[in-house]
Amino acid sequence: MKTLKRVTLVLITLIMISCNNEDKTLTVEVFETSEAGNKLSKITEFKNAEEKVTIKLKPEEKLQTITGFGGAFTEASAYLLNKLSKENRKKIIDAYFSKDGAHYSLTRSHMNSCDFSVSNYSYTPVEGDKNLEHFSIEEDKDDLIPFIKEAMAASTDGFKIFGSPWTAAPWMKDNNNWVGGKLLPEYYDTWALFFSKYADAYKEEGIDIWGFTVENEPLGNGNNWESMHYSPDEMTNFVQNYLGPKLEADGKGDLKILGYDQNREHLKEWIDSQYKNEETSKYFDGTAIHWYASTFEVFPEELQYAHNKAPEKFLIQSEACVDAETPVWEDDAWYWKKEATDWGFTWAPEKDKHLHPKYAPVNRYARDIIGCLNNWVDGWVDWNMVLDTKGGPNWFKNWCIAPVIVNPDTDEVYFTPLYHTMVHFSKYIRPEAKVIALEKTDDKLMATAAINPDGSTVVVLFNEFKTPKTINLSLNKKNVEFTIDAQAIQTIVIPKNEKV
Incomplete structure (x- = not known):
């Protein structure tokens, strides 16, 4: 008996030593x-x-559960990729989409033209075509669609893509113009049909669309490039009574609808309209936001408010870039210095000037992404993936910076520190992460x-x-x-x- 006790004591001692070590x-x-x-x-x-x-x-x-990280497919980026050697084109696409690169998982593209297009165009060019019998995405087949398909081929896990319109064709609007104005009520059904036809047309090309934002920057952009205006209640009405029911009737009820899609400082009024009650909320799957209200402020109160109002809905940062700057070529140090200025440095109202000081581009990206993740944002999407040394092409000459800059004349590629900043998140934090x-x-x-x-x-x-x-x-x-x-x-x- 004593022997058994001694053996037991020795075993317990050995286990304790093992645990301590x-x-x-x-x-x-x-x-x-x-x-x-x-x-x-x-x-x-x-x-x-x-x-x-x-x-x-x-x-x-x-x-929150992560939806993804990524950038936007724009005509400007696709146009530039077409001008590069096959080797450099592949190098860039692999760098963004392969498992060894940024491994992008959430992307955006414009429906009809945007400022980062080579020219103004619409998939619905025939005036008065209410049933969109002449709808065509032919304009995208030389550049955007090949870019997306090559990205799909490079990606091992695939990625989500959502479309965003900057404007309907001028003939559907009250000012008959690419810029500004509102959708005429008699074309609400036509415009809802536009979204459904876009999803069908891209599916025929082998590209599945994940969802949409209803309108890029519904508050407008100072009447500079393609835009179409909504008030919060006008957008809610369009989604509740036209877009949502149309997608549902066409068997596309699984396509995600994201409201708003502009700067965070006005987020509360849009959230209140979208999620006023069960009827208004029904077809909204979430909300999209931009960062252009400040070069440093994340607006945590607004983000927290949006989450608390609709905790089960998406909250996705859908566009961000270093705007109002031409790219600095092969000078990594510049991207770490507080020398960049944004649109607001010059043009913001006096009461908002304090929100737009000079900043370091890397700081702005890293601070914003971390700040967003710490305030319930579940997806973060950059703007153009590729721009040239002028910050375009852009038909309005609205120059900006992308993480990858190219010189198509010399077939040179520059991966800026902004690219590496994005990879720190997109490669390592994967969709469905908590x-x-x-x-x-x-x-x-x-x-x-x-x-x-x-x-x-x-x-x-x-x-x-x-x-x-x-x-x-x-x-x-x-x-x-x-x-x-x-x-x-x-x-x-x-x-x-x-x-x-």
């Missing part, structure tokens, strides 16, 4: 892009920094985290300041210590065998 170090991979020159570089050696930050992941607190809560001891260090469907956990950090920081990251009583450089973005991948 269990490895408490968290296994991670760290990828960094920095002002110092790292470009998604895997970091394995770290120098200790004086500033210490503790981050505790809280996987038990799961938040954003999780975290605690950190430094409010200046930006951080977000998510658990992927494969069980891996991803943390993205952004240190926009000029001093490095030592990070102590913990998950489930395990921790790891590493350093993030000054002015750097890091993605930390915790493999699925670190049980969550």
